Amino acid sequence: MGRQLSFSIFRYNPNIPGDAPRMQEYKLEEYEGMTLFVALNDIREKLDPTLMFDFVCRAAICGSCAMMINGRPGLACKTMTGTLPSRINLMPLPVFKLIGDLSVDTGTWFRNLQVRTESWIHTNKKFDPEALEVRMENKTAEAIYEPERCIECGCCVASCITANIRDDFLGATGINRVGRFLIDPRDERTDAEYFEVVGSEEGAFGCVGLMACDDNCPIELPLQQQLAFVRRKMAQAGLKLDLKGMKIS
Amino acid sequence: MELAKTLQVTLNKKANPKTDLYVDLAQSLSGVFLVGFLWMHMLFVATIIVSPELFNSLSEGLDKYYLAQVGIPATILLIICHIFLAGRRAPMRLRDMRIAWRMTKMMGHADTWIWAGQVITALLVGIFASMHLWTVLTQWPLRAATSAARVASVGPADPSWGGFTFPFMIVFYVIFLLVGEYHAGFGLYRILVKWGWFERHKMGYVLKGITVIIVALGFIALYTFTKIAGGGA
Numbered sequence: 001m002g003r004q005l006s007f008s009i010f011r012y013n014p015n016i017p018g019d020a021p022r023m024q025e026y027k028l029e030e031y032e033g034m035t036l037f038v039a040l041n042d043i044r045e046k047l048d049p050t051l052m053f054d055f056v057c058r059a060a061i062c063g064s065c066a067m068m069i070n071g072r073p074g075l076a077c078k079t080m081t082g083t084l085p086s087r088i089n090l091m092p093l094p095v096f097k098l099i100g101d102l103s104v105d106t107g108t109w110f111r112n113l114q115v116r117t118e119s120w121i122h123t124n125k126k127f128d129p130e131a132l133e134v135r136m137e138n139k140t141a142e143a144i145y146e147p148e149r150c151i152e153c154g155c156c157v158a159s160c161i162t163a164n165i166r167d168d169f170l171g172a173t174g175i176n177r178v179g180r181f182l183i184d185p186r187d188e189r190t191d192a193e194y195f196e197v198v199g200s201e202e203g204a205f206g207c208v209g210l211m212a213c214d215d216n217c218p219i220e221l222p223l224q225q226q227l228a229f230v231r232r233k234m235a236q237a238g239l240k241l242d243l244k245g246m247k248i249s
Numbered sequence: 250m251e252l253a254k255t256l257q258v259t260l261n262k263k264a265n266p267k268t269d270l271y272v273d274l275a276q277s278l279s280g281v282f283l284v285g286f287l288w289m290h291m292l293f294v295a296t297i298i299v300s301p302e303l304f305n306s307l308s309e310g311l312d313k314y315y316l317a318q319v320g321i322p323a324t325i326l327l328i329i330c331h332i333f334l335a336g337r338r339a340p341m342r343l344r345d346m347r348i349a350w351r352m353t354k355m356m357g358h359a360d361t362w363i364w365a366g367q368v369i370t371a372l373l374v375g376i377f378a379s380m381h382l383w384t385v386l387t388q389w390p391l392r393a394a395t396s397a398a399r400v401a402s403v404g405p406a407d408p409s410w411g412g413f414t415f416p417f418m419i420v421f422y423v424i425f426l427l428v429g430e431y432h433a434g435f436g437l438y439r440i441l442v443k444w445g446w447f448e449r450h451k452m453g454y455v456l457k458g459i460t461v462i463i464v465a466l467g468f469i470a471l472y473t474f475t476k477i478a479g480g481g482a
Contacts, residue, residue, distance in 0.1 A: 071355040071357055094352070159352075159358065161340075161349050161352055161361060165340060165345045165348055199266070199267070200269040200270075205272075205273035208364065208439070208443075210361045210364050211360045211442060214449075215360065216356075224445060227445070228443060228446075229445065231443060232445065234270065235270060238270040241267065
């Protein structure tokens with residue numbers, strides 16, 4: 001006989017006229033190995049088929065099931081109910097557009113981020129599908145791989161007061177993303193081009209340093225180091241910037 | 250490739266694309282200088298623990314070489330700059346305050362709470378520093394005896410208040426010491442976190458250690474001043 005879990009879950013469907021935001025209570029018996037993802041599915045199957053929440057992979061890879069778990073952002077699939085008290089409070093992520101209940105639209109936000117940071121390799125080299133891939137130092141590849149692990153769950157953005165207040169702020173995930181391209185030798189962007197992307201209050205210089213991103217990242221990316229790295233690079237670039245610029249790092 | 254931008258964004262960029270960088274650097278630098286000033290100030294004050302003579306000779310020296318005459322206005326200017334530079338980070342609109350407060354309470358995240366404390370202590374430091382500057386500068390020159398008398402002074406001791414007395418100044422200085430060192434210690438922590446030269450948890454312990462030492466020195470200095478005042482020095 002497991003613990004009796006009581007869930008308090010945010011309910012609101014903006015598409016239903018007159019629907020009011022409220023917290024709804026559900027009771028569920030806990031069993032061995034239960035994750036929040038499993039619990040939410042149980043609730044939806046047995047108690048309330050109208051409950052909305054997102055999930056795809058169940059394995060902390062897709063980043064869909066991020067939500068505020070007892071006030072802190074985290075992945076439902078990665079959170080064992082056993083690590084939580086028996087009262088569990090669930091809210092949707094802030095910042096992102098609320099679709100309904102626990103479901104938010106992170107896609108539009110990240111699409112905008114992709115466009116603003118121009119998250120692709122900028123190169124003038126003509127791609128030759130026959131040629132061997134250009135070799136990269138193992139150290140460089142590993143350094144790129146680390147920030148690249150970001151699953152775009154949005155936990156860093158949700159827990160960032162600056163991102164909550166200012167919708168033009170790129171957030172840790174955005175700055176981390178730029179940091180990844182900064183060290184990629186294949187990207188031919190100049191100082192000036194990178195500076196234009198993140199050398200501003202909307203990017204690297206907007207971070208206040210509250211480090212909720214660093215403490216709440218479900219896959220434990222070294223976000224403090226990444227944010228500081230991009231800030232230092234952009235400061236260096238900005239201080240010696242002439243418009244021609246040259247490749248940093 | 251450019252995304253559509255408004256006229257204001259375009260003109261800001263055109264005026265100087267590096268403004269945000271300069272302002273961010275200036276904010277960090279103003280903070281570092283003020284923390285440096287405060288810690289040095291507290292070490293100077295703590296010379297009273299060694300002897301009133303050392304305290305006096307240091308104070309006389311600062312006057313003699315015009316360090317006080319230049320340093321005090323410069324520090325006031327720096328404080329004013331810092332209010333504008335760092336103040337722009339604080340949530341000022343009601344909407345922002347509500348969001349910041351809600352998120353802080355909801356997450357219970359230590360660093361975010363500490364930041365909320367930084368905003369609140371900033372306000373207190375601003376008020377307390379103004380009062381402190383006024384009381385000190387109107388009693389210039391600064392000597393052990395005048396400082397001791399100020400620290401130990403009670404008020405209002407007026408018959409119309411029924412002779413009621415309260416040691417306002419010592420209470421003032423205890424609060425000022427605590428909020429000032431909190432703001433300085435965590436402010437420096439925040440700056441170093443943002444520029445990322447050190448691992449933040451270790452750095453946090455070091456800064457907390459320094460802050461505790463300086464607060465302790467401050468308390469001992471205050472105690473010494475009250476002893477001097479009590480001894481009729």
